[in-house]
Amino acid sequence: MTGQLSVEDAINRLHSTKERSIEIVFRSDNFWPFKNHMGPTPADDQEDVIISVFDSSFNPPTLAHLSIALLCRPDSTFPFDAHLLLLSVTNADKKLTPTDATYVQRVEMMILLAHDMMASQPGIRVAVGIIDEPTFVGKCRVIQQTFGKESGKSTKDIRMWFGIGWDTLLRLFAPRYYGGMDAMEDQLEEFFDRDGSGVICARRGDGTKDEEKVFLATDVVKRWVDDGKVVMVDIGTYGGYSSTSIRDAIANGEDGWRSMCTSSIADYVRDAALYGKV
Numbered sequence: 001m002t003g004q005l006s007v008e009d010a011i012n013r014l015h016s017t018k019e020r021s022i023e024i025v026f027r028s029d030n031f032w033p034f035k036n037h038m039g040p041t042p043a044d045d046q047e048d049v050i051i052s053v054f055d056s057s058f059n060p061p062t063l064a065h066l067s068i069a070l071l072c073r074p075d076s077t078f079p080f081d082a083h084l085l086l087l088s089v090t091n092a093d094k095k096l097t098p099t100d101a102t103y104v105q106r107v108e109m110m111i112l113l114a115h116d117m118m119a120s121q122p123g124i125r126v127a128v129g130i131i132d133e134p135t136f137v138g139k140c141r142v143i144q145q146t147f148g149k150e151s152g153k154s155t156k157d158i159r160m161w162f163g164i165g166w167d168t169l170l171r172l173f174a175p176r177y178y179g180g181m182d183a184m185e186d187q188l189e190e191f192f193d194r195d196g197s198g199v200i201c202a203r204r205g206d207g208t209k210d211e212e213k214v215f216l217a218t219d220v221v222k223r224w225v226d227d228g229k230v231v232m233v234d235i236g237t238y239g240g241y242s243s244t245s246i247r248d249a250i251a252n253g254e255d256g257w258r259s260m261c262t263s264s265i266a267d268y269v270r271d272a273a274l275y276g277k278v
């Protein structure tokens, strides 16, 4: 397990540099995200590296988070080359409250979740990272600059599919995160078209099919749905799970919350006495 100091150091490094960057605090193998070494092999020189990125507050990780992190590639029958669990230390909307898990505790739970992913799909390659970048457009640029051609470490392009939920899809297409409609359209054009990103959106318990139909048909969204860059999926009963419901159940002394997360996360939450009343 990553030591407390190294996670805190990683967060401090992110905050102390003006340049946007990412800190990888766990990786399942030394070569992640590449297959063999930190660069291309002659045989697959031209192939892009396709990464599944799941970005969340992990406060705590739920089975919904696990199932989104394990979603398949929508554009190919090949699996993802690598998976990334990402924690933003600058969230677009959320601020830390006193009963929340600390960033160090969240990273420790993310590493447990990475092990759960590896246990459920042997051979899967997973890393845990921390980033100081609130928008998906920004996260995508930082990851490309860190691992792709621009880094000089690779001659490959890095392409990403971001796993998100319905509430986040609405916010991906909200002009307030970009400084207006024109800026949003330009930045999303770069994200989907130039950078080759896509989003896989899991339906949540809170949206209706009619609402979804109307939203996906709006001009700014429809072109990317038609292009296969915005893909909707169902995650079944997990669609009704949330970190809030686990936190609330614990605060209210209710049972049953353990079934909303993996047993390793449930044990961690219990042992760290997280989310009780202050």
Ligand SMILES: Nc1ncnc2c1ncn2[C@@H]1O[C@H](COP(=O)(O)OP(=O)(O)OP(=O)(O)O)[C@@H](O)[C@H]1O
Residues within 6 Å of the ligand: 055, 056, 057, 058, 059, 062, 064, 065, 068, 163, 164, 165, 166, 167, 168, 169, 202, 203, 204, 205, 235, 238, 239, 240, 241, 242, 243, 244, 245
């Ligand atoms: N049950 C779910 N179904 C579909 N998407 C989900 C679900 N839970 C979380 N997500 C998506 O996962 C991403 C990370 O979510 P987040 O960390 O905010 O989880 P959360 O359970 O909504 O947290 P909280 O309850 O603390 O707000 C978001 O894109 C969110 O939409």
Ligand SMILES: NC(=O)c1ccc[n+]([C@@H]2O[C@H](COP(=O)(O)O)[C@@H](O)[C@H]2O)c1
Residues within 6 Å of the ligand: 055, 056, 057, 088, 090, 091, 092, 093, 094, 133, 134, 135, 136, 137, 168, 171, 172, 173, 174, 177
């Ligand atoms: N327009 C955007 O790119 C945008 C908007 C809202 C949230 N986000 C990000 O989505 C992720 C999940 O957000 P929540 O934890 O608020 O559900 C966070 O990393 C958050 O910063 C991105």
